[in-house]
Amino acid sequence: xxEEVIVASEVGLKNRSIDFSSYAxxxxxxLKGFNKWSQGIPLVLVFFSIWEAxxxxxxxxxxxxxxxxxxxxxxxDLTVSGKLLLHVVVSLQRASAGFGLAILVAVPLGFLMGWYxxxxxxxxxxxxxxxxISTFALLPIFLLVLGLGESSxxxxxxxxxxxxLLMNTISGVKSIDPIYIKAAKSMGVSDWDLxxxxxxxxxxxxxxxxxxxxxxxxxxxxxxxxxxxxxxxxGFFIQNAQFNFxxxxxxxxxxxxxxxxxxxxxxxxxxxxxxxxxxxEIGSSILG
Amino acid sequence: MxxxxxxxxxxxxxxxxKKFKLKQGQQxxxxxxxxxxxxxxxxxxxxxxxxxxxxxVGPSGSGKSxxxxxxxxxxxxxxxxxxxxxxxxxxxxxxxxxVFQQYALFPWRSALSNIEFGLESRxxxxxxxxxxxxxxxxxFGLSDFEDRFPYQLSGGMQQRVAIARALATKPEVLxxxxxxxxxxxxxxxxxxxxxxxxxxxxxxxxxFVTHSIDEAVFLADRVAVVTARPxxxxxxxxxxxxxxxxxxxxxxxEFAANRHKVWGALKAEVNKxxxxxxxxxxxxx
Numbered sequence: 361x362x363e364e365v366i367v368a369s370e371v372g373l374k375n376r377s378i379d380f381s382s383y384a385x386x387x388x389x390x391l392k393g394f395n396k397w398s399q400g401i402p403l404v405l406v407f408f409s410i411w412e413a414x415x416x417x418x419x420x421x422x423x424x425x426x427x428x429x430x431x432x433x434x435x436x437d438l439t440v441s442g443k444l445l446l447h448v449v450v451s452l453q454r455a456s457a458g459f460g461l462a463i464l465v466a467v468p469l470g471f472l473m474g475w476y477x478x479x480x481x482x483x484x485x486x487x488x489x490x491x492x493i494s495t496f497a498l499l500p501i502f503l504l505v506l507g508l509g510e511s512s513x514x515x516x517x518x519x520x521x522x523x524x525l526l527m528n529t530i531s532g533v534k535s536i537d538p539i540y541i542k543a544a545k546s547m548g549v550s551d552w553d554l555x556x557x558x559x560x561x562x563x564x565x566x567x568x569x570x571x572x573x574x575x576x577x578x579x580x581x582x583x584x585x586x587x588x589x590x591x592x593x594x595g596f597f598i599q600n601a602q603f604n605f606x607x608x609x610x611x612x613x614x615x616x617x618x619x620x621x622x623x624x625x626x627x628x629x630x631x632x633x634x635x636x637x638x639x640x641e642i643g644s645s646i647l648g
Numbered sequence: 649m650x651x652x653x654x655x656x657x658x659x660x661x662x663x664x665x666k667k668f669k670l671k672q673g674q675q676x677x678x679x680x681x682x683x684x685x686x687x688x689x690x691x692x693x694x695x696x697x698x699x700x701x702x703x704x705v706g707p708s709g710s711g712k713s714x715x716x717x718x719x720x721x722x723x724x725x726x727x728x729x730x731x732x733x734x735x736x737x738x739x740x741x742x743x744x745x746x747v748f749q750q751y752a753l754f755p756w757r758s759a760l761s762n763i764e765f766g767l768e769s770r771x772x773x774x775x776x777x778x779x780x781x782x783x784x785x786x787x788f789g790l791s792d793f794e795d796r797f798p799y800q801l802s803g804g805m806q807q808r809v810a811i812a813r814a815l816a817t818k819p820e821v822l823x824x825x826x827x828x829x830x831x832x833x834x835x836x837x838x839x840x841x842x843x844x845x846x847x848x849x850x851x852x853x854x855x856f857v858t859h860s861i862d863e864a865v866f867l868a869d870r871v872a873v874v875t876a877r878p879x880x881x882x883x884x885x886x887x888x889x890x891x892x893x894x895x896x897x898x899x900x901x902e903f904a905a906n907r908h909k910v911w912g913a914l915k916a917e918v919n920k921x922x923x924x925x926x927x928x929x930x931x932x933x
Binding site for chain 2: 539542547550557558564638
């Protein structure tokens with residue numbers, strides 16, 4: 361055995377001992393992640409303190425901005441009574457329906473546009489034109505065409521979430537190092553295997569970034585859509601609270617929205633780490 | 649009438665020409681003629697014997713790697729034919745394995761799974777694939793690393809896995825495109841020693857491209873010197889060093905004599921290429 365391999369084996373053995381205690385390793389990573397994450401807590405506390413102070417000191421009329429403690433208490437009551445949960449579930453259902461549809465359409469389309477230059481040349485102009493229209497500007501059109509029901513909401517979420525997925529899939533496919541294609545071809549892969557075993561896994565990291573952005577957009581769009589013509593959902597809840605001058609409820613709804621966004625983001629970051637572990641340390645921070 | 653070589657010749661290249669179209673807006677001056685095409689191989693002819701270790705040396709841009717692509721069926725000649733086992737090469741064949749300078753391991757696959765890749769396309773069942781891959785890993789002293797992803801391996805280890813991957817399908821011809829060029833000098837020598845030891849125990853034909861004359865002399869049965877662009881064979885030098893090659897042969901006078909012969913044939917071409925260098929284009933097919 362050569363010297364380098366012996367040296368390498370020693371390195372390997374060192375790493376192995378960590379592998380054996382994989383639970384400890386996992387715990388250590390979690391702790392490390394938490395330590396990093398916890399550094400963000402003080403600033404959040406400062407933010408909440410200012411929020412608490414401003415109405416108390418009379419800088420802002422409590423009628424328009426209830427204290428943080430009042431808001432949290434309202435949020436707690438709404439959660440315990442189950443009133444809020446219904447709206448959260450409805451919003452999540454709509455967002456995931458639109459987002460799921462976007463994955464089904466935009467990812468395959470992205471592969472086609474990324475791989476076949478000719479196809480991209482035919483479609484690019486239309487895609488670029490549509491992509492640059494604000495999703496919200498199209499909301500009235502979707503309502504006109506599809507009505508006030510579920511389909512118009514899901515359609516607008518689908519539309520909003522698709523672009524990031526599409527663009528990131530295209531760039532994922534286009535940025536595959538040609539040497540992987542060459543290596544695979546030299547081993548005689550079929551076209552289908554080339555797609556399945558090389559192009560798809562190589563573009564996954566980029567697609568997942570698109571999915572993270574798409575999911576965030578889905579959450580934003582669903583709220584906006586629910587503010588226009590809906591009878592349920594977190595967007596409706598916030599809007600309705602405002603109309604009825606239930607100001608603490610309105611703020612509680614917004615706070616719930618923030619928690620929801622945070623939760624979804626962590627979920628997606630976790631998923632990203634899980635699926636691209638072969639890349640080693642990934643660049644994106646946990647707060648992404 | 650084509651002469652397809654004797655039974656001993658596994659690869660025969662006859663009067664091969666290869667031109668590349670330049671990218672839009674790029675032009676090249678070929679002896680006073682402005683053109684948007686660049687000829688990389690011109691009248692390239694070479695016969696490679698079954699089981700031999702043939703090393704191609706030549707200045708940068710002389711089309712050595714292009715020739716490997718032609719043998720590997722990854723690219724087609726503009727004119728002329730490359731025969732592999734008396735049949736013109738038209739597509740990648742199960743008979744060839746390819747090792748690249750950049751390793752080209754799939755980063756999303758473990759070492760073991762990378763080696764399995766070529767076997768999957770050939771319909772080898774899972775247990776058999778794993779068995780073959782493990783044997784190869786142990787041959788390269790990497791048995792403890794089968795679960796590692798490429799980013800967890802050193803450059804030398806990655807290239808060992810890449811060679812193992814190419815050998816997994818038991819190719820008759822192994823194409824190696826500057827496989828050790830990206831490695832540090834020590835690792836490079838260690839891998840040369842490992843490769844020659846492993847190869848001397850097989851009947852695989854190897855076509856090996858390098859810029860290192862020492863590497864060429866140490867490994868080769870014959871060294872084929874390619875001219876500056878457009879490339880063709882200028883000279884073939886038999887390396888009369890005994891096999892198995894011992895590590896200390898590198899410091900022998902015979903080694904130096906062979907080295908001198910190769911350099912003698914190469915020197916003029918390298919100079920020519922240096923003068924041509926300012927014209928060096930970026931080409932695409």
